[in-house]
Amino acid sequence: MTTDPTLVALAVLSLLVGLSMYAVFAGADFGGGVWDLLAAGERKDEQRSAIARAMGPVWEANHVWIIFLIVVLFTAFPAAFAALCIGLFAPLSLVLLGMILRGGGFVLRAHAEDEPLVQRYLGFVFSVSSVITPFALGWCAGVVAAGALQPDGKGGWLMVPWSELLAPFPIVTGLLAVCICSYIAATFLTVETEGALREDFRRRALFAGGGVALFSAIGLPLAWSEAPELSHELLMGRALPLVVLAGVLALLGFIVTASGAWSLMRPVAVAFVLVVLWAWGAAQWPYAVTPYLTFQESASSDAMLTVYLACLAIGAAILVPSLIYLFRVFKGSHPEAGSW
């Protein structure tokens, strides 16, 4: 019994939308952690508190996107979910550890005001794990694209060996993910701060943008040999227009950041991240696990996908206005977060 391809495509689309939201919003929070780690200069403390203020009210809501992605993956594509969890056991455990330490470090630090030492230590845990988590996520994506996650021939999956995990391409995609998060965070922070602090973050946005360019430049040739399916689609196939667009947006991002066109920085950065993600998605399609398992093959039944999509529509109708309200209240015209 095969599942209706339209339903499969819609379910994949919902995953990609969820991933986009996670990349932009949670990506900015992870990037905030990176800049907390790299806070330097005379305004070190101001930088850190600007980051904490920006993240405080919204990071939990942003974090929920990853839960959304996991539950949708195992509802709509249970076979792919099982394959990823067995094959990528070690890197995914690292993702999880990173998320726990990141959230725990952040929440507890926010409430340890009177204990500078504990606070500093928790801040360190928070910021280091904010680097580890996006790295491990990008790393996982690279491993899957490289075709390193393989079936065991008995209906199950093999754990990806360390030699494949530590191949250059997945490592570079991990680093690229960290740079993208840092770029988007620095951009948001530039827009949300003022004066000298704004200048600090603007320089950081440029610096992170440089990192994105560097690791893209290293990653593409590596992909050519290590992840041929992906790179062929990226450079010669259906994802090419998006890759070109990403290049244009990267250039545009550099121009608006360098010239200090504040109002344009945020939209350009968001568009850039989305286009990069969708380019990757278009290049990886139709595989959930390249090149062994397609989304179609791993999909749930028609009945399940229909119910899921119906619930998604209803859920979105409630969720979207709530999210908009949240961001309106805390990210609107008064950038200072409320006190409590």
Add this chain to the structure above:
Amino acid sequence: MGSSLAFHICFAVLGIGMPVLLMIAEGLWLRTRNDVYRQLARTWSKAFAVTFGIGAISGTMLSFELGLLWPRFMEFAGGIIGMPFSLEGFAFFIEAIFLALYLYGWDRLSPRAHFLCGIPLVLGGFLSTFFIVSANAWMNTPTGFTLDENGAITDIDPIAAMFNPAFPTQYLHMLFAALVCSGFAVAAVYAAGLLRGRRDEYHRKGLAIGLAFAAIVLPIQLVTGDLIAVMVTKEQPLKLATMEGLYKTTKSAPLTLFGIPDDEKQEVVGGIEIPYLLSILAYNNPNATVQGMEAFPEENWPNTVLVHTAYDVMITVGSALMLPGLIALYAWRRRPHWFEKKSFLWMIVASGPAAYICMESGWITTESGRQPWAIYNVLKVEDSVTTATGILGWFILFSIVYVVITVLMISILLRMASKRRQRLAAAGPPGVVSGDD
């Protein structure tokens, strides 16, 4: 996995119950304009922020672990019972959004808008429970699919799977457990404060709200407990027999309290038998016949000692928790000075952890009572675990992280309380509240 769940459930129950208590306190403030209520609500919202954050993390842990530890279970079950998990994602989203508005919005929203933000917060918690318990209930009473002769799943009906037979009663029982736990937890904190000599309006009102709430919902919980016993009798007779330590199929079965089940001798050593009670509980009929464990193959028996003991603890502690409420009800009109008595306050302090013990042992009863099955009569636990290796090291690492986080969280909550006292001692005019959380 078991340890993560046991950890998560402690925070999850607060996530369900605290919003209700917050709304009560804030509602009382809006009505009476007595500032003490507002202070209570603000303090609770701060403490709740910490426990919710940790709960969100342990919830993330669980959703990952479902895959990392039970990939074959999820591969089998995801296509049938994934729906409530997805919906729970939405409910959790709503909770996180409105919690943020609630916590950070004290000074940014009008009092009324702020109070109204509590409604989706409460609903989010109730709905989360609804969906998660639905998935758990499905593991007890799997429906909504057929297995063909090759073991392949066909005829999937996600709605029927979600509203499986065990679900309604299990949901109510868990929901009220959460409310009871939250009520007693709050009451216990203020009773402890009063015992330390902080005898002021702030502490008395905090205690009163928590205790009154717990005392009102607890009797309802006993009713849902009875409903669940009837359901288990029908759907999982082996689980019921194990809970009760009933080896032999018996007419007019007695209820055996305490004692240690002995699988060799097929009897409960040292138990207290209450005639007819089990037949009454299970069938509302003193002469009904209750199936014993002997009716089922021994290889499918759960751990009899664990399940029976956990069940005993749940019902004894649960019943004992009625006491504080009853005493308070009596004292309220006739002996108000009892509320100041140390013995009464100590009892309230004890009822906090007791409620948690009760809830955890109930959870152990239902989960261990299903063993060796992961999905009752369909998939065994041993067939659902991961084939990945090297798990032990990660398990140890995560356990250490949990312990550290818990210790830090508790110390930070305590510090929050003492800071509040210092601030008030420094600033507040005498006679105004000077208490901890």
